[in-house]
Amino acid sequence: MLTFLKVLAFNGLIILFFWYVGNSIPQQRKDPPKESDLTVDMTTEAFVAAGEEIFYGKGTCALCHTIGEKGERCPNLAGIGELADARVQEASYQGDASDGPEYLVESLHNPAVYVVDGYQPTMPALGRQLNDLEMVAVVAFLQSLGGEVTVTGETRFAKYRGEGDAATAATSAAGAAPAEVAAAGGTGPELAAQWGCLACHSVDAPIRLVGPSLYDIGARQDENFIRESILKPDAVIAEGFPPNLMQLTLDGTGFYQKLAIQDLNTLVDYLASLKGGE
Ligand code: HEC
Ligand code: HEC
Structure with missing residues (x-):
């Protein structure tokens, strides 16, 4: 019985210890803006800022892409706001996007549709992991790089994201097992x-x-x-x-x-x- 109690107390200590450690380790990365932090009526500046945060944070974009320096493995995204509009006009463009913002969304959902000259089609399809407003934020940020931000909280990209159903987006953002x-x-x-x-x-x-x-x-x-x-x-x-x-x-x-x-x-x-x- 005594042994049993000792084991019990020991287990309790271990649990307390891990609880303590778990709570005292500073979070290594900033929590991404939650879906609830983004609202349809946010200003353009707020969307751009949120998109920038996703780009450098949970979007993982900055692991591969640079903005301003020539990228060795992944394209430099400086100027992509304007470039995106030009991409869909190129004779060699085979995708479904009809304008710059759609091209950006397509780049995230089906990266291999248009492979930037000099690069390999190694970009993972990340689009489904962003909910509708997060997608708007990322597109707003990318458009702000050399272009004019035309998307708003109301913009949906049904062509690539189903009917823009918020519930579906939330489920895919939550991630499947x-x-x-x-x-x-x-x-x-x-x-x-x-x-x-x-x-x-x-x-x-x-x-x-x-x-x-x-x-x-x-x-x-x-x-x-x-x-x-x-x-x-x-x-x-x-x-x-x-x-x-x-x-x-x-x-x-x-x-x-x-x-x-x-x-x-x-x-x-x-x-x-x-x-x-x-
Ligand atoms: C694992 C590396 C990797 C990650 C992570 C990544 N990309 Fe890419 N991306 C690439 C590569 C390589 C290309 C060029 C090949 C291609 O066009 O598919 C590319 C192409 C692009 C293009 C097209 C550029 C152009 O000039 O037309 C855009 C836009 C883009 N990425 C945005 C993003 C965004 C936004 C994120 C984060 C949500 C992201 N990427 C995450 C590797 C990556
Ligand atoms: C954004 C860059 C990046 C991507 C994308 C990536 N890795 Fe890695 N990987 C790393 C880095 C950095 C390390 C070394 C640090 C570590 O071990 O976590 C690593 C370590 C590894 C190791 C251990 C290597 C060793 O020598 O011990 C394996 C295996 C591996 N990765 C497989 C993969 C596979 C498979 C994928 C795709 C499903 C992948 N990685 C995608 C950056 C990446």
């Missing part, structure tokens, strides 16, 4: 491209991009490690690299946790097979 996500299918290399892994990782040479080269990951690590690197990137931080990059997410639950289990397995098998050309 991995099990509910339909597998995209496809091979490992295709999935690695689709999910933007290649923007940060080389798979065919020992070169360091934003993240470590994965060309020999299968020789260095086992499948469990690889799986964990994808699902809980911060559990193990590769030496010499910044933490948090892969974990920055749109909704705080982990971007790559949205991979369907089947696709995750395909990716892990593929990476485990990369042995550095041995």
Whole structure:
């Protein structure tokens, strides 16, 4: 009985400890503006500011894009406000967008429809993770880069986002559990491209991009490690690299946790097979 009480007390202490630690660790990133913080009647300036916050924060855009400097792997978005209007006029443009704002939304929902000259189609489709007003905010911010902001809180992009149904948007923003996500299918290399892994990782040479080269990951690590690197990137931080990059997410639950289990397995098998050309 005494042992039992001791165990009980010990467990209680452990729980208290974790509770304390959990509450005392300062939040590493600012909470994104909640859906409820954005309102239809906000001013243009307020939408631009909210969009900027999403761009540098939970939108994860700034992990890849620069504004002002030439981007090595991802295009510089300075001037994109004006450029977006010009894109849809280009003879080579094959998409559905009829104006600049729609082009920007299309870039987020179907990035591969128009691939910027000199870049690979490695941008992940992030659009579904933003609700209607967050999308307006991001578009307002992008338009403000060299263009005129024409969107308002009333603007909806039904062509890309269904009927602009707030409830649907809220559900997709809340994120689905991995099990509910339909597998995209496809091979490992295709999935690695689709999910933007290649923007940060080389798979065919020992070169360091934003993240470590994965060309020999299968020789260095086992499948469990690889799986964990994808699902809980911060559990193990590769030496010499910044933490948090892969974990920055749109909704705080982990971007790559949205991979369907089947696709995750395909990716892990593929990476485990990369042995550095041995
Ligand atoms: C993993 C890296 C990555 C992330 C994250 C990312 N992008 Fe991209 N983005 C790219 C790449 C690479 C391209 C160029 C290829 C293409 O056009 O699909 C691109 C293209 C674009 C374009 C088209 C630019 C043009 O000149 O036509 C826009 C607009 C854009 N991104 C906006 C965003 C926004 C907004 C976010 C955040 C919500 C974001 N991107 C997140 C990699 C990324
Ligand atoms: C925005 C950049 C970025 C994207 C996108 C990204 N990663 Fe990473 N990844 C990193 C960084 C930085 C590290 C090193 C820090 C760490 O371990 O968390 C890393 C680490 C890893 C590791 C551990 C590598 C080692 O040598 O220990 C694996 C495996 C990995 N990533 C796989 C993936 C896969 C698969 C994807 C796509 C589903 C992906 N990453 C997308 C930046 C990125």
